[in-house]
Amino acid sequence: MDVTSLPRLGIGISAEFDSARRGIDALTLRGAAPGLIDFLEYGCDLARGLDDHARRWAAAGHPATYHFLDLNLTERDDADPAWLEATGALARELGAAWLCGDGGLWHFGPRDRGHETLLPPILTRDSALEMADAIQRVEQATGLACLPENPPAPIYLGDLHILDYFALVAGATGGGLLVDCAHLAIFQRMAGHPPLTALDGFPLDRVVELHVAGGSERDHAGFAWIDDDHQPEPLADTWLLFEHIAARAPNLKAVVYECERNPPATVIDNFRRIRAACPASA
Amino acid sequence: MSHHALQRALVVALHDPGFADAMRADPAAALAPFGLEPAEAAQLLAVDPRALAIDRLRGRRVLKAIAEELKGSLAIALAEARRLGFADDFFASPCFRAAVIEDRHLVLALADYLAAALASGELASPSLAGVLAIERAQAEVRRDADRDPPPGLSLAPGIRLVTCDAASLAALQAAERHLFELSLLPHIALCDDRPALELPAVEARSLHLVVRARGGEVALDEVPEPFFRSLGALAGAAARAPLHRAGVADALALVGLRVADTDRLVGDLVADGYLVEGPTGAVGA
Numbered sequence: 001m002d003v004t005s006l007p008r009l010g011i012g013i014s015a016e017f018d019s020a021r022r023g024i025d026a027l028t029l030r031g032a033a034p035g036l037i038d039f040l041e042y043g044c045d046l047a048r049g050l051d052d053h054a055r056r057w058a059a060a061g062h063p064a065t066y067h068f069l070d071l072n073l074t075e076r077d078d079a080d081p082a083w084l085e086a087t088g089a090l091a092r093e094l095g096a097a098w099l100c101g102d103g104g105l106w107h108f109g110p111r112d113r114g115h116e117t118l119l120p121p122i123l124t125r126d127s128a129l130e131m132a133d134a135i136q137r138v139e140q141a142t143g144l145a146c147l148p149e150n151p152p153a154p155i156y157l158g159d160l161h162i163l164d165y166f167a168l169v170a171g172a173t174g175g176g177l178l179v180d181c182a183h184l185a186i187f188q189r190m191a192g193h194p195p196l197t198a199l200d201g202f203p204l205d206r207v208v209e210l211h212v213a214g215g216s217e218r219d220h221a222g223f224a225w226i227d228d229d230h231q232p233e234p235l236a237d238t239w240l241l242f243e244h245i246a247a248r249a250p251n252l253k254a255v256v257y258e259c260e261r262n263p264p265a266t267v268i269d270n271f272r273r274i275r276a277a278c279p280a281s282a
Numbered sequence: 283m284s285h286h287a288l289q290r291a292l293v294v295a296l297h298d299p300g301f302a303d304a305m306r307a308d309p310a311a312a313l314a315p316f317g318l319e320p321a322e323a324a325q326l327l328a329v330d331p332r333a334l335a336i337d338r339l340r341g342r343r344v345l346k347a348i349a350e351e352l353k354g355s356l357a358i359a360l361a362e363a364r365r366l367g368f369a370d371d372f373f374a375s376p377c378f379r380a381a382v383i384e385d386r387h388l389v390l391a392l393a394d395y396l397a398a399a400l401a402s403g404e405l406a407s408p409s410l411a412g413v414l415a416i417e418r419a420q421a422e423v424r425r426d427a428d429r430d431p432p433p434g435l436s437l438a439p440g441i442r443l444v445t446c447d448a449a450s451l452a453a454l455q456a457a458e459r460h461l462f463e464l465s466l467l468p469h470i471a472l473c474d475d476r477p478a479l480e481l482p483a484v485e486a487r488s489l490h491l492v493v494r495a496r497g498g499e500v501a502l503d504e505v506p507e508p509f510f511r512s513l514g515a516l517a518g519a520a521a522r523a524p525l526h527r528a529g530v531a532d533a534l535a536l537v538g539l540r541v542a543d544t545d546r547l548v549g550d551l552v553a554d555g556y557l558v559e560g561p562t563g564a565v566g567a
Binding site: 074075082105108109110112113115116117119121122124126127130154155157158159218220221222223225 | 289296322335347350387
């Protein structure tokens with residue numbers, strides 16, 4: 001799908017089913033701090049569907065995107081007709097400009113209720129081409145662009161760098177990508193690479209959406225890893241990646257700060273930093 | 283494709299510390315069921331063992347998702363085993379491993395695990411077999427309702443037949459009520475005087491149930507034994523070979539039933555949604 005035809009959404013906040021009950025209500029924050037957020041990225045699975053928060057946002061006519069949490073993009077046949085039909089209907093009800101989701105496994109075995117076990121893809125050429133097939137199937141069935149997102153993990157298997165993997169995916173689909181800067185920072189750290197490694201060969205013109213989120217450095221029996229816990233403050237590597245890519249991605253349409261579970265006061269300055277770093281096009 | 287095999291091996295390694303140890307001790311034997319290429323096996327073996335153990339709640343989250351459909355059975359099993367390790371050991375079982383390798387539903391693998399514990403004598407609670415039969419049937423029909431029926435007459439998609447002791451439904455309800463009470467104050471787990479799971483005594487009388495998925499819900503209907511036997515006979519015959527109307531009388535005769543007008547019986551069972559007639563069902567009528 002042609003990325004240049006997608007609408008510019010601006011700066012968004014993430015939400016998941018029921019997250020506004022104890023976290024940030026996007027409508028309330030939008031009213032309290034005008035100009036802070038432009039759109040909502042709502043994540044859920046079909047078993048839960050839209051919550052009251054997402055329905056209120058949609059009813060207000062504000063822009064949105066839909067982040068699925070129940071499709072294995074690494075498996076060609078996981079996008080079955082029932083999932084495609086129901087997801088398309090849910091996205092239309094939300095008024096989503098496009099679909100997105102981590103390109104990995106949300107479940108193992110057949111799709112079932114409440115799994116949400118996110119694992120990254122095996123980073124090989126065959127896997128990337130299979131993911132591209134799955135994305136094209138989703139796009140054809142729903143009529144919406146489907147942006148694959150690089151997932152987080154302490155373990156990645158396969159012979160490709162994750163940026164080379166998603167470059168292959170984009171090359172095969174001809175469509176767009178979602179780069180999660182926090183997840184990419186995790187990959188680089190776990191692989192022992194500097195933060196900007198492999199970006200020189202990455203098709204930044206395919207980047208439609210960026211994610212920014214907080215993470216925590218942790219240690220397990222001497223093994224250092226990063227917990228993608230979405231606490232308010234992004235790691236320095238995440239900021240570096242975000243500011244580097246945002247300045248060089250000509251088709252960037254949207255940036256989501258994944259912070260919905262935090263107190264509003266702890267995230268406002270970061271929203272302003274994100275907006276300041278974005279070109280006028282995003 | 284090979285990357286799927288490597289993904290499955292990683293899933294097992296992430297959930298079963300024993301497997302992770304075994305693949306290091308004897309990689310060829312441990313990894314043989316996955317059919318990995320040597321380079322893939324080498325990648326998996328190169329993973330820092332500490333990285334596999336970072337998320338200590340991974341298995342619990344999977345159990346939380348799948349135990350919802352077997353909560354009565356798991357409650358009865360754990361009340362007897364009296365150790366959480368019995369639930370955790372699911373991930374070390376052949377049932378879990380086979381489900382991952384063969385892309386089967388994990389909830390049915392957990393049901394297999396409980397059934398295997400009963401069969402081996404590891405568990406012996408008199409209530410478990412009946413409750414497990416009911417909950418397993420409920421889990422199966424939820425996943426079966428949209429199946430295309432085979433040619434000929436067969437049990438309708440989304441239906442299972444269950445025979446269990448007459449106290450099984452009461453035992454299931456008692457287990458659910460007990461779990462509800464525990465959920466009111468999870469701190470109960472810290473107390474030595476927490477309430478025990480009280481189950482009704484098993485009855486000699488049998489209960490004959492039709493478990494049926496209807497519009498997103500699952501209904502349990504108790505039916506008379508001859509009716510249950512009829513359905514069972516027709517389901518059994520259809521499982522062996524395509525069953526046509528002309529063969530219905532013979533199928534019923536095998537279980538000692540004589541029906542004067544089998545066409546009318548079949549018509550009624552189809553109209554009531556117990557049977558379906560697949561594409562060639564009318565042949566031989």
